[in-house]
Amino acid sequence: MKWDPEKYTQFSSHRDRPFFDLTARVAASSPARVVDLGCGTGVLTAALAARWPQAQVTGLDSSQDMVDAARTLEDAPSNLDFVHGRIEDWNPEPGTDVVVSNAALQWVPGHRDLLRRWAKQLDAGAWLAVQVPGNFTAPSHVLMRELAASAAWAPKLDGVLRHADAVDEPEDYLALFTEAGFEADVWETSYAQVLTGEDPVLEWVRGTALRPVINALSAEDFAAFEAEYASLLRTAYPQHAWGTVFPFRRLFMVGRKAA
Template identity: 80%
Template sequence: MKWDPRKYTQFSSHRDRPFFDLTARIAADAPRRVVDLGCGPGTLTAALAARWPGAQVTGVDSSQDMVDQAQALDQAPDNLDFVQAGIEEWEPQPGTDVVVSNAALQWVPGHQDLMRRWAKQLDAGAWLAVQVPGNFGAPSHALMRELAASAPWKHKLDGVLRHGDAVDEPEDYLGLLTETGFEADVWETSYSQVLHGEDPVLEWVRGTALRPVIAALEPEDFSRFEAQYAHQLRAAYPARSWGTVFPFRRIFMVGRKLG
């Protein structure tokens, strides 16, 4: 699946806020190695490098386009680097004291098993901080899945979109971290985001949830699908004189390994 860094960063003020809400709960003083899994265009990874100038900070992303943009960051700190790799392939090196994954693990089937593996591999005292969207039941996602499963599209989009099992509930992640030896803090937040412009919710999902559909369909077919989907989104998220409200639920988990 191809990612578009420009489209992804279109709503950066909204997309960045959960990252800082997540990483504010990490109480590591002087980590040796910090890794950002699913780093995207790298601007938030750079914030980690600035926060911990004594650490080696590495951003990991499966998209070469994202990594290329990250490597071209202006005034990047000397302690920052980026590598292209899938999250499934990554394993913590010795001295990895902080692992962050912000809005990425929902794309990885079975990411709970990865988290359990990392929990075993990380040293005592290491921090694991993860944020995933919790809005797969929201109209933005439910309408997309329903349209993809309808008669005109089912044969072309069968199996393309993830369903309600893309992420777990907060209590499930709390159990996972606690059972693998972490002191855990798990919570959820729903942001009432105000978006502006024409079809702003459609513009939002073009950068994330709609990417698999874009990849699966020919351009002419995608234009037809998008037009039908946009009509449904306008009804689900009516525009007001001051903007369009797009509620977004996020699930956060931060744990420190005991021992």
């Protein structure tokens, strides 16, 4: 899928906060190898490299555009590198102490089996930290799916948007981590984000949830789809003088593999 690094970072102050809320729960003191799966532009991966300067920190992303952007980071720590690859093909090397995946696994069908596989492969004492969005029943996603399934758009967008099986509930991930032999901490947070500007919710989803639609349609068709969708969003997310509230639920899971 084609990604736009500049568009993705448009709301970085909001998008970055869950990453730091997630990694704050990782209590590794001196890891040797740290991996960030779905690293995007690499800015947050660089924060891991700065936190653990003695570790070799690697960011992996399936988007070559994102990896290219990551490799041009200014003042990047010397212990940081980036590779292009699919999350589903990745396996932890021996000695991998921390694995982080922030807002990426919702794009990977079968990620539950990946988590179980990684849990078996990781050494005792290793940390696994994952954050995924839990807002697939929010108006932003429901309206997008309903419009895509309408008579006008279904012929071109059938099967493009995943939703029902994208993520599980916190208790499901808690059971997965615990049954895999991890001491687990699983929670959820809903951020009441205030966005500003014209059609800010549309601008937000252009960088993430709307990407499959952008990739599936011609430029002309996407402009028509977007116009209809924007009108629906304006009703669902009314604008106030001080901004537009865009609630965003996030699911977090952090675990350390028991000896």
